[in-house]
Amino acid sequence: MVPDATGVAFLQGLELAVVTLYAEAAVPIGSPAAVHAVTVFADHHRAHAQALASLAGAGAVPAAPAKLLAALAPTDAITSERDALAFLRTLESRLAATQQWVLGGLSSVPAISLMASVLPVECQHATVFGSLLSLPMADVVPVAQGVGGHLDPADYTAP
Amino acid sequence: MSVTRRAVLAALGTIGAGVAAGACTGSHGRARTIGAAASPTTTTSTTSTTISALPPGQGADVLVLQTASSIEHYAAGVYTRLAGSGLVTSPGVTEAVRLFADHHTGHGGMFEGATGRAGGKPFTKANPALSAQGESRVESLRTEADALALVYTIEQLAAATYASNASQVTPGLAPLFVAVASTEARHLTVLATYVSGVLAPAAGPSPPYPDSGFFGVAGALTPGVGIA
Numbered sequence A: 001m002v003p004d005a006t007g008v009a010f011l012q013g014l015e016l017a018v019v020t021l022y023a024e025a026a027v028p029i030g031s032p033a034a035v036h037a038v039t040v041f042a043d044h045h046r047a048h049a050q051a052l053a054s055l056a057g058a059g060a061v062p063a064a065p066a067k068l069l070a071a072l073a074p075t076d077a078i079t080s081e082r083d084a085l086a087f088l089r090t091l092e093s094r095l096a097a098t099q100q101w102v103l104g105g106l107s108s109v110p111a112i113s114l115m116a117s118v119l120p121v122e123c124q125h126a127t128v129f130g131s132l133l134s135l136p137m138a139d140v141v142p143v144a145q146g147v148g149g150h151l152d153p154a155d156y157t158a159p
Numbered sequence B: 001m002s003v004t005r006r007a008v009l010a011a012l013g014t015i016g017a018g019v020a021a022g023a024c025t026g027s028h029g030r031a032r033t034i035g036a037a038a039s040p041t042t043t044t045s046t047t048s049t050t051i052s053a054l055p056p057g058q059g060a061d062v063l064v065l066q067t068a069s070s071i072e073h074y075a076a077g078v079y080t081r082l083a084g085s086g087l088v089t090s091p092g093v094t095e096a097v098r099l100f101a102d103h104h105t106g107h108g109g110m111f112e113g114a115t116g117r118a119g120g121k122p123f124t125k126a127n128p129a130l131s132a133q134g135e136s137r138v139e140s141l142r143t144e145a146d147a148l149a150l151v152y153t154i155e156q157l158a159a160a161t162y163a164s165n166a167s168q169v170t171p172g173l174a175p176l177f178v179a180v181a182s183t184e185a186r187h188l189t190v191l192a193t194y195v196s197g198v199l200a201p202a203a204g205p206s207p208p209y210p211d212s213g214f215f216g217v218a219g220a221l222t223p224g225v226g227i228a
Helices: A004-025 A032-059 A066-072 A081-103 A109-132 B003-013 B058-083 B091-117 B128-140 B144-165 B171-196
Strands: none
Touching (some): A004 A066, A004 A109, A081 A109, B058 B128, B091 B171
16 A cells, blocks of 8 residues: 555656656647647646645655656657547556556545545546547547556655 | 544445546446437436434434435436337437446446445335336327426435535445446536537526536435334
């Protein structure tokens, strides 16, 4: 079981990593809908990181952990808007799965409440990207959020 | 494995292997896509309720779970009626209505299973209070946009309720509520896309996601309303 402080700090580092990766992936994105989504969602992730940092207190990390950045980085070159949207959808999906996984180990009301307000929004981000990619609806909207593809905090340490 | 983790897996186990194994990356089913948006409409706000203070423990868990399954049966019933109403005709919307009806039926089963494991009697019917409120709205529907506006409000109520419930129940049940709330949130995004397009303003009447980036609990149904 991950103690709440450790889990929250891990999730804060994860959000910082996502912000970094958004900036890198956004380069080939040019259509108005996609630019809008990426801009707004990056702001959301900054806000999530800030909220998690407040909850983590002294345990908050100062920057995105290198191991998390490496784990989440694209495995193939992003050369088109479609590549970027597909990568960001996968990124949001892994983020949501990881939050769902960590949530299972949390026990304090503030931490659980924060995840209950953040995780549905990550799923909405993934849904928007799925919509922009015209993916099958059953792929875009699963029956419930799961933990497949999650990162395990035990595998990552502070930078 | 901790007790908490076992409780999480037990709760998610009722969802089915496909979901527990990675729902966010997609379960593969009928091959349809999210299509063009329907005409713009407005959303009627949900009833604003406050969260009652509940005594912690199994009794509170059961009441919260029973309320949740009552919401799901109500939602599934409305979607099923819309599917057969002739009002919903756009291909993408038709697909969404059918898929989401199935989801809500599944969610009802998840909450019922959890109710039984918590030592309670599963609530297997639509919430009577919501049904009474919703009947006149269903009867007054005239267009597909009307139908979308109605189910948007139902999804808002469900998602807000479960987001709120996550911190009202014993921690081992929180993942179940957030897992379901997250899918209701996805439903909202899809419905907003049909109402106002993929660029629907986050500050508008039917936002695809909250402008702030944080899901709220306004409009959450108080545990026990309609069933106690």
